[in-house]
Amino acid sequence: MIPTAADGLQAPFRTRGRQFLGIVAGVILTPVIIASLWPVTFDSREELFEIPRGTFARHMAGDHHDILPSEIDLMVGVHNVLTLKNSDDVPQTFGPTLLMPGQSLSIPFTRPSENYFNCTAHSNGQLLVEVEAAPTWPWERLSWRVRRLLRSLSTS
Amino acid sequence: MNKTLLVAVALPLVVLGTRVAFLRAPQAETGLRSGTFDPPHEAPSFSLDGSNSRKLSPRDYLGKVVIVEFGYTYCEDVCPVTLAHLTEAWKKMGSAAEDVQLIYVTVDPARDNPERLREHLTAFNPSFLGATGTPDELKAVEKAYGVVAKQVASKNPALPYAMDHSSSLYLVDRQGKLRGLVPFNTPVDDIVHDLEYLLKMGA
Numbered sequence A: 001m002i003p004t005a006a007d008g009l010q011a012p013f014r015t016r017g018r019q020f021l022g023i024v025a026g027v028i029l030t031p032v033i034i035a036s037l038w039p040v041t042f043d044s045r046e047e048l049f050e051i052p053r054g055t056f057a058r059h060m061a062g063d064h065h066d067i068l069p070s071e072i073d074l075m076v077g078v079h080n081v082l083t084l085k086n087s088d089d090v091p092q093t094f095g096p097t098l099l100m101p102g103q104s105l106s107i108p109f110t111r112p113s114e115n116y117f118n119c120t121a122h123s124n125g126q127l128l129v130e131v132e133a134a135p136t137w138p139w140e141r142l143s144w145r146v147r148r149l150l151r152s153l154s155t156s
Numbered sequence B: 001m002n003k004t005l006l007v008a009v010a011l012p013l014v015v016l017g018t019r020v021a022f023l024r025a026p027q028a029e030t031g032l033r034s035g036t037f038d039p040p041h042e043a044p045s046f047s048l049d050g051s052n053s054r055k056l057s058p059r060d061y062l063g064k065v066v067i068v069e070f071g072y073t074y075c076e077d078v079c080p081v082t083l084a085h086l087t088e089a090w091k092k093m094g095s096a097a098e099d100v101q102l103i104y105v106t107v108d109p110a111r112d113n114p115e116r117l118r119e120h121l122t123a124f125n126p127s128f129l130g131a132t133g134t135p136d137e138l139k140a141v142e143k144a145y146g147v148v149a150k151q152v153a154s155k156n157p158a159l160p161y162a163m164d165h166s167s168s169l170y171l172v173d174r175q176g177k178l179r180g181l182v183p184f185n186t187p188v189d190d191i192v193h194d195l196e197y198l199l200k201m202g203a
Helices: A009-035 A054-060 A138-155 B003-021 B080-097 B114-122 B135-145 B188-201
Strands: A046-051 A072-077 A081-086 A093-096 A098-099 A104-109 A113-118 A126-132 B036-041 B048-050 B065-071 B100-106 B131-133 B148-154 B160-165 B169-172 B177-182
Touching: A009 A138, A046 A072, A046 A093, A054 A081, A072 A081, A072 A093, A081 A093, A081 A098, B048 B100, B048 B135, B048 B148, B065 B080, B065 B135, B065 B188, B080 B100, B100 B114, B114 B131, B131 B135, B177 B188
Parallel strands: A046 A081, A072 A126, B065 B100, B100 B131
Antiparallel strands: A081 A104, A093 A098, A104 B036, A113 A126, B036 B177, B048 B131, B065 B169, B148 B160, B169 B177
16 A cells, blocks of 8 residues: 555655664664674684793893783683693793793683682782683673673773 | 565574584594693602602602692692592592502691601592602792792681692603693593593503
């Protein structure tokens, strides 16, 4: 049925109004649906932290730049391997252990947990590795992505 | 339904379906379940006073798998849990545990003498051995393993102080190479898996 002026709006305006609402709904719904249903994946199961070559020399020269953050977030089954690599020329205490030049330590975490390691690299002497379960339900994925977005916005 | 809305809902579902179809299969489990050193290096050696009334070194146990643990007998949280887990692991392994040796290095030489270590460890498992030495000797061993240990106030008023210390276990293979690092509170089954893996590897 073709709308007439008696319907309150002129026909072209009503059609454009519906299209506009559809576009707005699409713009809001599309990212929400994708963020809810898209599986949480990472490029690698590994979170790598590396002591670059020359770090010891720079440290001795007064550069005390932190390589390892005090908190590391991992996810069971998806992104759950913490790898620490010493690419410097001298042995380095890195995270929970001493690593020889060229050596790495890979620790897989298989359960949701909070893991505290004593670590001389941090001013508070502790490294926290927080391992969370992979989100399985759509709202969990959405919530995880929103939290991640907010965190990245707050740190940038 | 509005065509635009239909497309807005259908498009992400199509994209999602395509993405799911190309998801990688989970990786098969290989090697140790605990932390793995790559490449493995010789485990730092030491010679300390053993709870067996002899000088004690991990080198004495070449041919066995050795676990090096750092702790102290007055520890009220970390050490009792770890020692209980290891006791359970020994039970689960049965006779295979005869080829595994625990060396428990104290971080509290002022209170942990060989007798005190023997008494404490025997309560968990008679085969567990303790090691102590002078503060300088122990600091050198801690440094060699990257272990942190420092004196802190005790929450227990009956004790003059406590020790805050690294809680991981170090796994040394039959050839004396440092292979793995077991984080605190790792499930007993995972510890058993790794010990059996190392035993088979060097058999």
